[in-house]
Amino acid sequence: MTEFDDDTANLTIANSGVDLPRIERAVREILEAIGEDPDRDGLVETPKRVAKAYGEFFAGLHEDPAELLATTFDIDHDELVLVKDIPFYSTCEHHLVPFHGSAHVGYIPGPEGKVTGLSKLARLVEVYARRPQVQERLTTQIVEALMEHLSPRGAMVVIECEHMCMSMRGVRKPGAKTVTSAVRGQLREPATRAEAMSLILGK
Ligand SMILES: Nc1nc2c(ncn2[C@@H]2O[C@H](COP(=O)(O)OP(=O)(O)OP(=O)(O)O)[C@@H](O)[C@H]2O)c(=O)[nH]1
Ligand SMILES: [Zn+2]
Numbered sequence: 678m679t680e681f682d683d684d685t686a687n688l689t690i691a692n693s694g695v696d697l698p699r700i701e702r703a704v705r706e707i708l709e710a711i712g713e714d715p716d717r718d719g720l721v722e723t724p725k726r727v728a729k730a731y732g733e734f735f736a737g738l739h740e741d742p743a744e745l746l747a748t749t750f751d752i753d754h755d756e757l758v759l760v761k762d763i764p765f766y767s768t769c770e771h772h773l774v775p776f777h778g779s780a781h782v783g784y785i786p787g788p789e790g791k792v793t794g795l796s797k798l799a800r801l802v803e804v805y806a807r808r809p810q811v812q813e814r815l816t817t818q819i820v821e822a823l824m825e826h827l828s829p830r831g832a833m834v835v836i837e838c839e840h841m842c843m844s845m846r847g848v849r850k851p852g853a854k855t856v857t858s859a860v861r862g863q864l865r866e867p868a869t870r871a872e873a874m875s876l877i878l879g880k
Contacts, residue, residue, distance in 0.1 A: 684813050694739025700728035734768050737807030746826035752792040755830070757869075759783035760798045761877050770809035770841050778838030778854070780806075781877045784823050785830040785863055793827060812838055812857050820859040831862030833873050 704724040713726065746794040761781040769776050782798045805818045816836050823832040835858045844851040864870055 682804060684844060693733055693767075693870075695728075697725075697728040697732055700731050700836075701725055704728065720833075723729060730810040733807070735809070737804045738809075740804045742801055742804050742822040743826055745797055746793055746822065748797070749791045749827065750791050751790050753787055755788075755790075756791065757785055757864075757873055757876070758782055758795075759833075759873065759876055760795055763799045763802050765802050767806035767808070767810045767815060769840055770811055772846070773809070774841040774845070776810075776812065776838045776840040776842070778836060780819070781835040782819060782823070782833075783834040783864070783873055783877075784827060785869075787828040787830055789828065791827045791829070797825075808845045812836060812855055812875060814855040816859045820861055824861050829862065831860070831864030831869065833860045833864045833870070834858065835874075835877055867874040 678748075701724040704727045705715045708723065710721060715718060715721070730784055736758065757783065760783070761779075763780045763782065765780055766775050766777040768774070780802045782802065786792050801819055801822055805815050805822075816834050820832050820834045823829060823834075835856065837854055837856050839854055843849075860870060864873055
């Protein structure tokens with residue numbers, strides 16, 4: 678059983694929402710299971726490091742998108758707002774290895790003019806990416822959060838990713854990209870959708 682110092686204990690559930698000492702114990706188990714010596718010099722701090730890293734990777738489980746989108750502005754704009762090329766890292770829930778790429782997030786503000794800060798769109802991607810995920814659910818959750826909290830005329834999310842579980846193991850196809858999209862409301866209309874897609878693709 679590992680001893681935990683105060684630093685680690687202070688970062689447990691109450692602060693980050695993630696039980697770091699428990700992750701430390703599990704990582705020590707994994708190191709032993711692969712035939713390593715968790716007490717050798719280079720590995721002795723590794724369970725603690727991995728626990729902290731997991732605290733970051735999964736922090737989104739303990740964050741509330743409603744809070745994030747609660748601050749809105751009265752800006753008179755009833756056409757597309759699009760933040761594209763938002764880089765992010767997530768964790769594949771099947772293999773617990775990263776998938777990473779870019780998200781493009783757009784919406785058309787609703788009649789009551791709820792417009793959010795642009796950084797909040799990128800933060801919204803982070804809230805859902807920092808969880809065990811599959812790309813399809815990540816895409817849908819972002820678009821649904823926009824629809825629920827901003828009541829826009831329409832919303833659209835396109836995500837392009839490389840999955841490490843397809844690159845470094847299994848089928849081993851580095852460079853293969855997966856593209857997913859989720860479109861709601863007015864953005865489903867062919868002309869509006871085409872305009873948004875051309876803005877996304879026009880690099
Ligand atoms: N739909 C979807 N599949 C994913 C995602 N991330 C990983 N996968 C797939 O999840 C599947 C899991 O398949 P399994 O057959 O249960 O697991 P596996 O034996 O490790 O599969 P291989 O990767 O083919 O070796 C694989 O086909 C992965 O490519 C994702 O975001 N969305
Ligand atoms: Zn995977």
